Amino acid sequence: MAEVGDVRKAFRHVGKPVPRVDAPAKVTGRTIYGDDLKLPRMLHVKLVHAPVAHARIKGIDASKALAVPGVEAVITAQDLPPHRYDPDNRTRVLLARDEVLFYGQPVAAVLARDPYTSAYARDLVEVQYEELPPVLDPLEALRPDAPLARGSVQALEEGEVGGHITVEGAEARKEEGPRNVASTITFKRGDVEQGFKEAAAVVEGTWRTPMAHQSYIEPHVIVADYDSTGRLSIWSSTQAPFHVRNEVAKTLGLPETRVRVISTEVGGGFGGKIYLYEALVGALAMTLQRPVKLTMSRKEDMLAATPAPNCIVQLKMGMKADGTLSALKARVIFDTGAFPGAPLLPGCLLIGGFYKCPNLEIEGLEVFTNKVSVGALRAPGAHNVAFALESALDMLARRLELDPMEVRLKNAVEKGDPLPSGQPYPAIGLKECLEAVAKSQLWQRRHEIRAHPNRGVGLAVGGWLGGLQPASATVTLNADGTVNALVGAADITGTNTAFAQIVAEVLNLPLEMVRVTTGDTDSAPYAGMSAGSKVTFTVGRAVKLAAEDAKEQILRIASQRLEAPPEELELVDGVVRVRGREDKQLTFRELGRWSTAFGGRYPPIVGRGAVAPRLQAPSFSAQAVEVEVDPNTGQVQVLSWVVAQDVGFAINPMAVEGQMQGGSTQGLGLALFEEMAYDEQGRLLNPNLLDYRLPTTADVPPIETIIVEVPSEDGPYGARIVGEPSIVPGPAAVANAVADAIGARVFQAPLTPEKILHALGKIKD
């Protein structure tokens, strides 16, 4: 870390804490969000959400809704324009056709002149359902005699799963094998049975994490406008404008370039705002030839967006007497809901990807049920498996009377260690994170803390591999001497602030002279989606290249004008001068004018940067948590929290700390509160933020952040991915702290008072 600290001193902007450039507008309420948009003749749509989890649609009668003054149309699946329907792809089933597959699935759209009228009329649409048995529990769903969650599951089994099975065995497997399987994954290394034989201790258990919602502040908002030239414009609070453009175009049968996507300010996404109803709203705008706005309410968003899956992990682990892991056997079951999309691959990679283990066997199953289908939530799949892995590791350490920190340090993966897939890790900093937590005050005080009755300290780690996608950017010089950077990535975490720092660093400008704009899909240089923690890591490199390109162009002109070679020139605060010659200089403003004005003699300065990164920069986090448990009520109060994360190089330490605290807070929420609860009919019981509890400020202790910097091999200034890892350890860290405090272990998140009282034997079923 000392080395990087020295590097930091060499920089003017990067590595320094900077408040987000978009913060003042946000905290003063001046930011324009999607719901603020109004277009002439715009209609407001409300969706009719199915009140049943599984049913055949026998008929839809919209006459009462259509009679309401102000209602312009009620659209069902039959009324939609021709499009690419795909029963196995949630985003291509714009409205349920014949079968409802989850509670809350949209079956019709009511369009009216204002949102209140459409909401009122929506309740008057009469849909006749013939109810079918809902499949809700993923373990039940796998039984050979289970009913099918969806009609097309058979075709899927043949197409995706059946492809991995030899022809002779196929028939037998189909009859006896598990049902409702969307996909499977298997990883094997070494010989697990031998590994268990070598173990001095073996633990085994089943860990469960429930469905959870991303709970962004702003629910989904989409506005679509289909103009007279046949161009479809879509405003969406999406994290992935180019992805939305491509998917909408494919689904609605339009050329990509006839669809323009404008990503409005994202009021929180956490992976839940990639792509969902844009094609539907586009289709409605095309049908009615009027602009259409969909603003989902909290309830609608909780019913019918893409939450994170329910997960069951059956895990068995063996450890030698010296604390070395000898075997890991896991069965990871993700409940994907009614459509495929569960994070099976990351879950199965990561459960065997935090620790060295010579013998492992990981089987992953993605299972269909009649629940809303799932999407990403910050490091999708990772917290679910970490909850099991990190709990089991603590149980082994306790069994062998080893220190949980030592055990982790001993087994933690390092550069070159293979993932379950065999792929080796690049440079990573898991050990360094653990060492940082070991030195923290909280960890140093742990014996003192444990002397208090009902207090305990828990430790857990988590990581994320990170995404890769090509990215580009431009940097231009304005006539007034300021600089613009244009990118295509939605700013969800303060990335535009980091880009401003990078541009200001390269051109040695005051930060105020740089403006970063996120363009739309027509105007912006391409960037991948703002997901996978990769925006600064990938787009940041493109921005740096673009700024360097602009610098070269500036130097070329300045070199001519000042009659000095570029190597002798320096850039200082918007002035180019010959080193040591204060009299020989010109300003960015002059350059800007000469390259833009009437009769200007130089071409405009436009720097470009484009990258296609191929090497991931995974990031790990280690966290320690202090809790106090009330043994009478089972209530857990988190008293303190330390998070260390390897970020490679913190371009904006203030934003990085905010990410680490935000992720830890979400981890705390998943540990103690968050759960989408369903009844036996598959109806969501808590589609609101009262009974779906997020932590309040009173529930979250001060979170100490420790930035660890093991430089990445490929990121700008050594930066690596940042956003996702800090959510991963929370549930396991809290469960380990609770076990430390009261000597009882809870295997199911969230750790509610009721479950803790069960674990303590104070209440029984």
Add this chain to the structure above:
Amino acid sequence: MRPFSYFIPASLQEALAIFQREGEGGRPIAGGTDLVVQLKEGGHKFPYPRYLVSVRRLPELRRLEWVEGEGLRLGAAVTMAEIEASPIVRERYLALAEGARVVGSRQTANMATVGGNLCNAAPSADTAPPLLVLGAKARILGPRGERLLPLEEFFLGPGRTVLEHGEVLVEVLLPPPLPRSASAYRRHTPRQCMDIAVVGVAAFLALDEAGEKIAEARIALGAVAPTPIRAHRAEALLVGRPASPEVLGEAALMAREEASPISDVRGSAQFRRYLVGVMTEAVLEEALSRARGR
């Protein structure tokens, strides 16, 4: 939300006249922290009002005054924030301040009123158990004049009260506290704040002159029955007996039996019943220690 009429009368008399004139289908609205949510989210089964009558600023409903010899007059439109901040409530009716303090967020507490909390008739209403143990009476005005009811008789079921069409809860009357008495309210919520009681328990204890035996006892439970209830049998176990931990424990066990909780998304019936036991014991201990301090 659907269209409805909204009336802002200048006086209580005018409010009552509006209900008479407009007929069935009207509801009083004060802070609206429950009602507006129901208007938005209530769906088709919610009996959607045709009109609302704002009682929020009516002077008769805004009183918070101590009347020597009578006790406290607490207007129905007094807000949670005002109750919590009132020195007289904190001094003499602490359980009520404790109930008002935990309702919603600060924003909610600034709008929500005690009358609204009672008339919404949620079994979990946080001011109900404190008011029940403090011996509150409800003063109701309507087309057939005035009635004064013990609060226990006010609730009929979840969301249902004795109020008939055109009747308005004007105020709640609390008798002066007995000597050597104190009250307390606690609730269990998964979160530290911004939550709904899974179980709420209020207790009131008065000691005899020697300060040894319990002269009077009242226990009320929230969220464990169709309405907030008194635990009369548990109370009976306390009166006239020494204020010892064993006696309090016995009463707590009895309170468990008197609860008839249901299982829902906020907690199972057995969890709630268990909590009634541990919380009643804790709340009685708190009330006792406060009474001893007097």
